[in-house]
Amino acid sequence: MTSSTQKSPVAAVSGLLCFVLVVGGASGLLHEWFGWIRFMGFVRFLAPEGYETYSYVVMVVLGLAVGVAGDAISRHRRV
Template identity: 75%
Template sequence: MTSTSPKSPVTAVTGLISFVLVVGGASGLLHEWLGWIHFMGFVRFLVPEGYEVYGYVVMAALGIAVGAAGDALAGRRRT
């Protein structure tokens, strides 16, 4: 059964941060490996020069971790 209660602000913020990190990291990796245009070009300022591939991998992994933490937080509030 689904809940009709609205999402908490913390859950919404973690979802947004997770989306930005995962999509930004994946976009950065595609740019580095294939030369495609940056979908979210501002993330290049978050990665140190010379360590782009490592930085984008860490960014995507961090986004997945933040998303999982947000889901766990939302699940805890439902019970």
């Protein structure tokens, strides 16, 4: 494996954080709207009571932003 194909630690962490936020937020939204089982139940501790839906939407948007930023950082380092 060459150094150009290896992921930087920042890109790996941002990818993991992106996954947790997007999947956790989407899981929370599905639970709030349809009562389905929570896939990542620990994210409910991040949502204040009474503002769960807004919190899960913010988690999804923030997760997507972190993923885009991590991708931009990894592309910038490759050049």
